[in-house]
Amino acid sequence: MPVDYLPILVMLIVVSAFAAIALTISALVGPRRPTPAKLSPYESGMPPFGSARRRVPVKYYLTAVLFILFDIEIIFFYPWAVLFRQLGWFGLIEMALFVLVLLVGYVYVWRKGGFDWD
């Protein structure tokens, strides 16, 4: 029944009102003494320099994509490892074939220089 969701609606209104009131009061009443340190983006981090819109080498992109590829393949090992005994020889051979296919991709990327930084 839609009426069962009424507490959620009430909650929503209370939360919004609380946030709005808290922000408004602190903006009106709170003291304001800005210093350069307080205004910097990372108050206790390194001082920022230059523009954020710099060019980033595309090498990062390739590394990231390769990482995701092999990372996701690793995920498939977990269920197999958990059920290793039940799956027995069938699972072992199946996984060996899977790794073999993966290895072809690995060799390809390696020989094509996908892992070379420069």
Place this chain on the structure above:
Amino acid sequence: MSLSVPDLNLRIIAPVLIVAISALVVLLGELVTSSAQKRGLGYASLVGLLAAGGAAMGLWDAHAVAFREMVRADNFGVFLTLTILAGAVLCILLSFDFTRAHRIETGEYYALILFSVTGMLLMVTAADLIIIFLALELLSLPLYILAAFKREDERSLEAGLKYFLLGAFSSAFFLYGIALVYGATGTTNLARIAASAPSEMLLIGAGLLLVGFAFKVALVPFHWWTPDVYEGAPTTITAFMSVAVKAAAFGAFLRAFLVALPALAMDWRVVLAIIAVLTMTLGNVAALLQANIKRMLAYSSIAHAGYILIALVAMGGAGVSAALFYLLAYTLTNLGAFGAVIALGEGERERLNVSDYGGLARMQPLLAAMLTVFMLSLAGFPPFAGFVGKFLIFGAAVQNGWAWLAVVGVLNSLVSVYFYLRPVVAMYMSEPVEGWGAPRVAPLVALALVLALIGVIALGVFPAPAIALAAGGLGR
């Protein structure tokens, strides 16, 4: 707890496995071959495809299911497997000299085609929505890359990006459709979906599945990517996409709707009939306005998807066999037409405008005659394959009480004659255009054209054997 090993029947998926292994071999071969030896990788791909064809023929009349009813070997699947393999073989024959002229001759090119074919073969043997989705992605991802394979060409990159973004979007629709179907029936197996009671959620799921399929085979209103992608992609890839993707996606489309959702036929038949009318009409009318021959063939492929959809609306054995025959006829004819366009290219230049075809009949009478045959077959003139295909489809529609749809189809075929004959008119009745030398046709391209020509004429003159093979093979 004990786990049972799924019923392994590697024979059923032997064609898929053979193509997948040859793809891996070609990919590794790319690493050890010099740039002058890349041609050998193409030959290796051909061997793999032909071996897969042999394995597929061994599955004729096998009628088996395996892998927990996830894949099924029936004559429907084998027929489409052979159709797709024929398309891939012709495409690779056309590719040897094209890739060299366009400086894209690499092992990856052949490997990606083979990976895509792997997905297509899996798609037509799949008996479960999850496998259909897996195959759909496996056939699409390599094609996204292949569409953008001419990396220096902006149009090719645009084609790849467009195809990728829209394709990913449509895959999401498809997956959502599977989720809803599963929610409504508790299974993704096509036969078990058919056995469960129809519900509204199942209908919505079917609608989303329809969106996914409609995108892949380019049905209105999910056709917008087609002209841009077909124009920008390398011509060999356009040829491959226009035939093989259609055969694979229509295979799964027919199987999903006829095996899993016949109980909802009352609802989806009308929708598909309307889509068929829109698709045919828009495809043919838009093709009238195209000056670029690749765009023209792109719109023509949209129109042909509309004709094949009539066969699905007609349902029954006649509809299925008409669709299969049409897909085979369309594969050979369209590859022939694209093959002629490829054969007429000069280095990196291609004759893309209809006016570029002026006077070719005098310079290359044989090639001009071939292109004429392919165009006539696309338009549906007897005695070529396209005529028999249209005859079967419209016949099936009339038989099953959709005569008005057949009439719309015939009227559309009439419209299409105009644009199919425009290059023919240019070839025979215009003066040669300045700036083009006499085309020289490479032997392998000539071989592909002759094979396609033999197929188109044989299917047109002696259609009976192929019709018999296409009949009644859909296993339930």
